[in-house]
Amino acid sequence: MKVSNYRETEPIKEIEGVLKRDVITAEDGAPNYSMRYYEVETGSSTASHSHPYEHEIFILNGKGVVAGEQGSIPITKGSIVFVAPNEPHCIVNTGNEHLEFICVIPLQGEEKKR
Amino acid sequence: MKVSNYRETEPIKEIEGVLKRDVITAEDGAPNYSMRYYEVETGSSTASHSHPYEHEIFILNGKGVVAGEQGSIPITKGSIVFVAPNEPHCIVNTGNEHLEFICVIPLQGEEKKR
Numbered sequence: 001m002k003v004s005n006y007r008e009t010e011p012i013k014e015i016e017g018v019l020k021r022d023v024i025t026a027e028d029g030a031p032n033y034s035m036r037y038y039e040v041e042t043g044s045s046t047a048s049h050s051h052p053y054e055h056e057i058f059i060l061n062g063k064g065v066v067a068g069e070q071g072s073i074p075i076t077k078g079s080i081v082f083v084a085p086n087e088p089h090c091i092v093n094t095g096n097e098h099l100e101f102i103c104v105i106p107l108q109g110e111e112k113k114r
Numbered sequence: 115m116k117v118s119n120y121r122e123t124e125p126i127k128e129i130e131g132v133l134k135r136d137v138i139t140a141e142d143g144a145p146n147y148s149m150r151y152y153e154v155e156t157g158s159s160t161a162s163h164s165h166p167y168e169h170e171i172f173i174l175n176g177k178g179v180v181a182g183e184q185g186s187i188p189i190t191k192g193s194i195v196f197v198a199p200n201e202p203h204c205i206v207n208t209g210n211e212h213l214e215f216i217c218v219i220p221l222q223g224e225e226k227k228r
Binding site: 001002003004005006007009023024028029030031032033035037054056058060066068069070073075078079080081082083084085087089102104106 | 115116117118119120121123137138142143144145146147149151168170172174180182183184187189192193194195196197198199201203216218220
């Protein structure tokens with residue numbers, strides 16, 4: 001069992017205005033999927049992209065939109081987002097404080113131990 | 115893409131003092147794992163159990179302990195818990211407000227679409 005606080009995981013600057021912490025990874029023994037903690041600054045956005053695997057997201061703090069083929073859908077604390085495989089998406093902070101969320105993704109290729 | 119608020123998912127009383135909401139499931143198109151939102155009342159606990167799959171947990175609110183073979187480890191808002199496959203565990207609310215957390219688990223058997 002691993003118990004920690006998300007702040008104990010060093011943040012990585014993914015792109016300008018976006019910090020990522022890999023809070024649960026294969027190195028912790030996770031066999032199937034990893035958990036990341038994101039902080040997006042006011043006015044910033046995650047990269048718009050798609051990939052052949054899903055995201056499962058829970059919004060912890062702040063306000064924004066998730067932008068994709070269905071347009072821009074508002075999100076705030078308590079929002080749940082399921083992004084299906086191959087769906088284009090990005091998450092934009094449209095509020096006045098950090099937009100923080102948990103994002104769970106499947107381990108890829110060599111990351112998987114079994 | 116599915117975007118909702120966790121409150122839009124009807125809670126299920128899992129055991130006395132423990133509510134569960136299945137916020138992302140195979141029915142939403144999730145291919146690998148599901149997300150649940152738990153609320154544990156003051157003084158209550160999830161069932162102590164083990165199973166051959168992992169949990170990835172993020173504590174949203176409240177105070178408690180995660181109890182297992184390593185004893186009782188304190189958890190609070192911002193705590194991360196990784197429970198490895200086959201590890202006995204339960205989550206106990208030792209605080210004065212609801213203990214709320216996200217728990218991600220692999221889809222089991224027939225739940226998996228691919």
